[in-house]
Amino acid sequence: METAEIRRRFLAHFEAAGHTVVPSAPLLFDDPNLLFVNAGMVPFKPYFLGQETPSFDRATSVQKCVRTLDIEEVGKTTRHGTFFQMNGNFSFGDYFKEGAITHAWRLITGSLDDGGLGFDPEKIWVTVLHTDTEAREIWKKVAGLPDERIQNRGLLDNYWHMGVPGPGGPCSEIYVDRGPQYGPDGGPEADEDRFLEIWNLVFMQEEITNVRAKDQFDVVGPLPQQNIDTGMGLERVAYLLQGKENLYEIDEVFPVIAKAEELTGRRYGADHVDDVRFRVIADHVRSGLMLMGDGVTPGNEARGYVLRRLLRRAVRSMRLLGYEDPALPALLPVSLDRMKASYPELEADFARISQVAYAEEEAFRQTLGKGTQIFDQQATAVKQGGGTGLSGEAAFTLHDTYGFPIDLTLEMAEEQGLSVDADGFRALMAEQRARAKADAKSKKGVHADTTAYRAALDAHGPTDWLAYTDLRTESRVLALLNEGAATPAITAGSIGEVVLDRTPFYAESGGQNADAGHLTWSGGRAEVLDVQRPIKGLVVHQVRVLEGELTLDTTLEAQVDSEWRTGARQAHSGTHVVHAALREVLGPTALQSGSYNRPGYLRLDFGWGGALSPEQVRDVEAASNRALRADLPVSASYMTLPEAREAGALALFGETYGEQVRVVEIGGPWSRELCGGTHVEHSSQIGTVVVTSDSSVGAGNRRVEALVGLEGFAYLARERDLVSQLSGLLKVKPDEIPGRVGDLVERLKVSERELEKIKAAELLSGAATIAESGKDVGGTTVVAARLEGVGGGDLRTLALDVRARMGAERPAVVALFGVVDAKPSVVIAVNKPGIDAGLAAGDLVRTAGEKIGGRGGGKADVAQGGGTDAAGVESAIAAVEAAVGGA
Missing domain, CATH: 3.30.980.10 (Threonyl-trna Synthetase; Chain A, domain 2)
Structure with missing residues (x-):
């Protein structure tokens, strides 16, 4: 049974049972605590928390989900996947335990002809919370399960909550026995590979607080209404019904592996290392497709960075399998072909999706090219220095600055007989992650406290929002807040938040800034600084009181700045x-x-x-x-x-x-x-x-x-005024300005070239004088000089010219130091007799660099460098002469 068909049957089953079919929310759901939707219940969270009232009593959905904590583990085992789909049915104060168990049992064991999934009832096991005797009895009544196939488990396994104060309750998990070839008998308590969980039924019945751990919290009491939240893993059900070993082999995933096999010439199942790469490719291509379908674009932060990692890991894995041509143009359409049955919008939007993906791959290919050059330079330097390993800092720089993957660094280092300080790399990565988490926490916070806003909404109802029709309203102050807490007044000079019964102010959303304006009342006036909607239905104004004091129940005039x-x-x-x-x-x-x-x-x-x-x-x-x-x-x-x-x-x-x-x-x-x-x-x-x-x-x-x-x-x-000024300065008509400027630029270039020729002639005319200043140092003629205002290519040209004048009869070294804007540079040239005598320009320029606060390098015949301390030039000359004399 294809995955799309399982999905269809699930929704049809619950729709026939009176559930409203709710489309999947985008992966980029509006929740400040989530990067992506990571569970089927996320879109319904406001209903479970009592923040909003649903328009239905029962609902069903197949929710797109992405979990990013296990990206590095993807492919290493067959359990981890980034993108997955969660089938769910939900009840808001309607049916409870017996209804949830009955609906689930009828679907999973119902015949294929009747729209069910056709699982063998004798293969079904369930778990319940050890104190939930009610659920145990319902399973025996509804499904006829014997006691030995209903196992008790503790809070860690069979109690659900969100990790914060709020709703919670026991849950009952449904397992399928895959057979003795997968492990020992004895139910889920004995082996969760053989007994595979496919569905979790959560019975929300309690309010909890003081959450210390998954199994450590305090129960406040029963919820005002009992709710049901369930989650069935679509991919797990698919590989069971398709007779496959894992989620990578189902119809929505494996075709990408098959295409990768075709492109690389490797075979899935032949080698564990290759299998990991094939699974990474299949998972990341599909996950990337779904993220781009919901509007994520590759970037260096947050969601964009996750997508970038996924796409680049897929491309990198293809490279490690031996395929170096662009891979996504061949792989992404395969994933689209399998996913469009459930998500037809992907096909309609594939032109945009593919454009984004292929551009990212091309950018990564260029990154690999640059990173390879940097790696080669660092590897060469390590070998020349007699080392055998690349430092963790070097590997981290390749990764962090050039986007070069660590496993590619490891692979290339191994090819060159080098090791990599992987522990040092991981330590630096851990420091970076810690900084990123601290930064994200400081910016985002965790579960922002909306208690005061909720109290205002509960007490007074939603704000009468009139921004589409009015610029002025007569309003009444319903609530005042200071740093999230209720306050009786906001005094002159202070900043606080105001909730009005009605407002004409636009609250920031959809990329549009909030309105500016003023609140005025008898004896007082406040400037509106910002307008937000911290919770649905409530408009909150941040104000600075300019005059008087603003108190509760004040009647005032809210006036939007009309020009704004x-x-x-x-x-x-x-x-x-x-x-x-x-x-x-x-x-x-x-x-x-x-x-x-x-x-x-x-x-x-x-x-x-x-x-x-x-x-x-x-x-x-x-x-x-x-x-x-x-x-x-x-x-x-x-x-x-x-x-x-x-x-x-x-x-x-x-x-x-x-x-x-x-x-x-x-x-x-x-x-x-x-x-x-x-x-x-x-x-x-x-x-x-x-x-x-x-x-x-x-x-x-x-x-x-x-x-x-x-x-x-x-x-x-301003553009017109600029053109007018240029026209006057150049004494031409406006439309003649480009031609006139072009002529001036060309004349300037000619003049600069002529000036360079004159400057070069002047430099070379002094070469003879410089050459004559040489002195004998241990049998070698050394010419050393400090030249003010000479640098770069001019210094090198002059050094080479002086060396040529020294002839080839005896060893000679030319060391010229240029100083421009108080910054020294050095060029050292050695003739052939000098090289034969054991002198090397590269060694001498490093000696000089130490004295001028810099460094340099080059070959035996010519080398150059730079520094920061022009006062050290004389010491550098002495050091070069000493090095020549000691050679």
Whole structure:
């Protein structure tokens, strides 16, 4: 049975039992404590925590999940996978233990003809919490399981909670006996390889607090309502029903391994080391596909870094299997072909996905090229110094600075007969991770306390939010907060947070800055600094009280700065216009991946493989301004998410949308996007769009920045003034400026070349004088001099010329020190008789470098270096002469 069919049967089973089918949330779910969705219940967490009320009593879903803690373990065992799918059914105060057990038993043991999964009832074992006699009795009643196939386990195995105060409860896990060839008899307690867990039924019935460990917490009491949360591992069920050994061999994963076999000529199952690489490739290609499908782009931080690691580990594993051509163009379409049955949106968006992936692989291939050069240099230096191993610091630099994988460093070092200080490398990596975790914790916090906000919402209900229609409201103060705690007043000069019964202020979201403005009341005034939604339904204003004192129940006037709002509307609508113009000029794959706008300014990130040409930038700007001149109508309407998708509305990847979404149109289908921002009423009100830059923000991702409205006109006015000034200085018409500047640049280049010739002639004319200054040092003629204002190539040219004048009758050494801007440099040249006598320029330049606070290197005949201490030049000359005399 194919994985997609198992998925279909699961959803159909629960839909027939009255459950609402909820689509999978994006992997980039809006949870400050998660990098990605890592469990099926995550999208339902606000319901279980009582933060929101669901519109259904029972639901079912197949949730996309990614877990990143085990990336390094992927492939080493067959249990670890990065991307997986979790089937789940959920009850919110509806059915409880008996309902959950009944639904599960009917599905897993139901006949294939009746829509079930067809597992043999005699192969099913379950576990329950040792104190949960109720669950044990239900299993005996519903499934007829004997006592010996219902095993008791402790809190560590059979109690669920989120690790923080909140809901919890016992759980019951369902296992399938795979047979004696997989291990000893005796149920899950004896062997969890033979007895494989496929489903966990969680009975949320208690509120817990003071959580110290998974099995250490205090129970407050029963929850107001009992809930059900279950999770069935889709991949595990798939390999059991497909008769496979592990998740890497199922129909959604193994075809990538088969393609890798074809490309590399290696065979899966022949060698453990190769098998690990094949599994890494299969897992990471599929995981990367799903992450890119949900809008993640490769980068150096957070989610982008995870994706970059996955793609690069896959490419690297192909290299280690002997395949050095671009691999993702061959592998990614195979994974798409297997996943599109369950996620058809992947095929519709594959042009963008593949563009991002292939650009990342090309960037990595270039990284490998650079890293290989650096590695070769370091390996050579180690060997020349008589060493046998690469330091941990060197390996870490290759990894951290050049993106060079440690296992590739290990492989190449082994090829050259060198070891690597892997322990030192791991220590440096651990330090880096610790710094990163500390930084992330300081920025993000853990389970931010929303107690005060929740209390305000519970006491007064949601804020009447009027930002789409009003700039001014008469409002009442419902709550005041200071550093997250309720306070009776905010005094003059202080900053605090204010909750109003109604507000016209836009709260920051969707890339749009919050509104600016003021609150005024009898005897007082406050400046609005920021507006946020810390929890759904509640708008909170951060204010600085300028006059008077703000207290609870005060009636006041909330006034948005109208100029600010006008600029914000222009910028947000301008963002939509530029996005549509990009797709018009570049094609439909140029899709937005992020944005930010404030009055007068916008930036938009989008998927694209390379820099835009000047012509493309002009075309995007022209398409944007044509839309403004056309005075296109701007409208907003509400519909369900499926209806919006059917209408062709574009959604910003990574955003979380409710059942009803707001669709903003500019010119009908020309620009149709899901958006919660404030907008102009006609495109002409944007004023103008001036594209000011195009830049890279990572492989496969670009950023355009633009100015709109008065800021755009001001930018153009500055450009006009600049052209006017240049026209006056050059005494030409504006359109003649480029030609005139080109002529001046060419004349300057000619003059510089002539100046270089004169300078070189002057230098060489002094070569004879310098050559005559030589003195005998132990049978070798040494010419040493300090030359002010001479450096770089000039110093080298002069040294070689002086050496040529010394002839080849006797050994000679030329050591010239140049000083430019108080920074010394040195070039040492040795003639052939000197080399035959055992002198080497490379050794002498290192001797000189020690005295001028630097270093250098080169060959026996010529070497050069630099330093930081010009006062040491005389000492360096003496050191060189001493070294020559002692040779």
